[in-house]
Amino acid sequence: MTDQTTPLLDIRGLVTEFSTETGVVRAVKGVDLTIGQGETVALVGESGSGKSVTSLSVMRLIQKGVGAITGGEMLFRTRSGQIVDLVQQPENAMRAIRGNEIGMIFQEPMTSLNPTQKVGAQIAEAARLHQNLTRKQAWARAVEMLALVEIPDPARRADVYPHQMSGGMRQRVMIAMALACNPALLIADEPTTALDVTVQLQILELMRRLQREIGMGILFITHNLGVVAEVADRVAVMYGGRIVETAPVRELFAHPSHPYTRGLLDSLPVVDHAARASGQELRLRAIPGSVVDPRNPPQGCDFNPRCAWVIPECRAAVPALLPVVPEHRARCIRWNEVHG
Amino acid sequence: MAEPLLVVEDLEVHYPIGKSLFKEGVTLRALDGVSFTVGKGEVVGLVGESGSGKTTLGRAVLRLVEPTSGRVQLGDKDVTALPPADLKALRSKMQIIFQDPYASLNPRMSVGQTLGEALMLHKIGTRKDRDQRIGDLLEQVGLPRSAAARFPHEFSGGQRQRIGIARALAVNPEFIVADEPVSALDVSIQAQIINLLQDLRRELGLSLLFIGHDLSVIEFLCDRVIVLYLGRVMEMGTAAELYANPRHPYTRALLDAAPVPDPTVRRDRITLKGDLPSPVNPPSGCVFRTRCPYAIDACAEVVPPLETLESGHRVACIRSHELNLANPIA
Known part of the structure; x- marks a missing residue:
C-alpha cells in the first residue's frame, strides 16, 4: 500500500556546487520543494537562476568532477511505497529509478534522441531496460506508447528515424519514451521552448491529458509565464539559486509578493488598448540591470541591485522565505508592501 | 497611413532542390507572391510558424538572398534591379538585427x-x-x-x-529588418530591449520590419502585422484590428495558441492539428486548408486571393465573409 499523505518528492535544503577556474560556484543554494502525486509544479526562472541545475540534481545527472550535490536531501516515494533519499542513493540504485520511476524530457528532442536508431527501437529499449519484456512485447509497447502520445499511424511511425520527424513529433516521441515505464514523476525541462506556439499548445494539451489519465507528478521547468499559467498547480520562482517565492498558481499571478515576481509579470508585453487608442506610446516596466551572475552574487538578497523596493537591510542578510498567506511564501522583508 | 518607404511587390523566392545530372529537381517555394509596404516611421510585424518563410522574406527584402522574381523598392531606389556592386551603397540605408547577437x-x-x-x-x-x-x-x-x-x-x-x-x-539606416531580436533574451531583459526599440523608433523615425514568433511582443511593438503561412500572406492589417478581429482561421489559431499569462483565463480555442506541410509539395488551392478546421471542398480548388475588407484589412480566405472568428475570451 502506498502512502498518499507524504509528497511524491520532498526536496529539503538542496545545495549543488560546481568547481570552476575561479573557484567554487554555488548554483543551487538550499532549495526546498515538494511535488505531490498528480500535481504539476512549475519551477520558473531566467538564465542562471539554478532551475535546470535543480532538475538535473533530482535526476542525479550532475557530472562528477564538475559539480556535486553538497547538501540537503531529496526524499522520493518509490512505487513500493518506500521513501528513499535520492542524494544518498548509489549510482546503480539511481539507474533503476531514473527513466523508470522518474521520467524526463528536455528542450531539444533532437539532441536527446539517437539519430541512428529508429524511434520505436529507442522506446522499446527504454521499456526493456526496466521491465521484463521480450523484444516483441517491447516493440508492441513502443507502438502503444506512440499511439498514447497521439502520433498518427503509430505502427508505421515506430519504424522511422528521428530526422524524418518534425520537432513536435520528436517531442512526442520523447514523452512516449519518458512514460514507457509508467513513472510516478516526470521532469520536463523547457519541453516546449524550441517549438512553435501552435505545436507548443498541442504538447501542453497532451501532457495535461496524460497527467489526468496516469496521475503522475510533473516538475515543469520553464521561463515562460504564459506556459506556467497554462499548466501549473503550484509555482516556485527561482532567482540566484534560491526560491524567492512560491504559491498556488492563481494566488501567485493575483498577488505576487516578491519584487522579482512582480517585475517579471510587469515585464510582459501586454497592450493597454485604451492608452493605445488615445495615441499614447506604450512602455514596459522593465527590470533594470542584468540577471545575477552566480560567480559573483551580491551581498544579502540576490535581487537587491535590481530591486525598486531595496533598503539598507536588504544588503545585510539573505531574507528567509516568509509566509504571506497559507501556502504562499516570499523571500522578501518588504513582501507586505510589494503584495499590495 | 504614412507614405511608404519600402514597397514589396509580388516577391518570390524559389529554391531548386535535388536536381542532378540524372534527376529532375523539384522547386521549394519559400516565398510565393508576397506584396506589402512599410511606411516611413512604421513598424510592421511578420509572424508565422517556423518554415513560414518569414526569415527568407526579411533577407530577400535586403537582397541577402536573391529573389527569384518580384520587386523591392526602398525610397526611390529599385533594390531588386541594382547590380551587386551597387548594393553596398544601399546597405547604409537598410540594415538588419539578428536573433543571436x-x-x-x-x-x-x-x-x-x-x-x-x-x-x-x-x-x-x-x-x-x-x-x-x-x-x-x-x-x-x-x-x-x-x-x-x-x-x-x-x-x-x-x-x-x-x-x-x-x-x-x-x-x-532608414529601414531595419529585426529578425527575432528579443527571442533569445530573458523576460526581464526582453522588456528593456523592447523599450529601447520604442525609443529609437521615436527619436530616429526608423521604419522596421519586425520578425517574431511571440504574438504579444508583435502586438506591443507593431503598427501593422503580416501573417505568413508556407510562404504566402494569409492576412494583414493594423495590429489593433487583426488582434481584436482576426478574419483568417490561421490568424485565429495562432492567437489562440499563444499562452496567456493569466491562470484564470480559459478559452474556447482552435487547436491546429499536425505540422506545416512541406513547401516542396504544398497543398493545392489554399495552402492552409490541410490544417484548417473550416476547410471545404472549394478550398482545394482555388488559391484564395488577398481580398481587401471594409475595415481596410486584407485576408486570403474564401470563407472569411461567413466565418465569425472574433475571439470569445471567457
Missing part, C-alpha cells in the same frame, strides 16, 4: 572596432569623428562610452543585443 559579433574585435568598421566601410566621418560617433552610438543604446574598449564576451545577452542594434544604427 553573440553569433553575429566578431569575438576578436572590440565593440569599438566592430562599430568603427561599419563606419569605415561606408566612409562615414574622419577617424576622430568616428570615435565620437561610436561613443554617441553606445550611449544611444544605453551602454557606457567605455564599452567601446571591451569585447563581446564581456557582455551579457541583453547588452550584446544593444551592441547589435548600435551596429545596425551606425550607418544611419
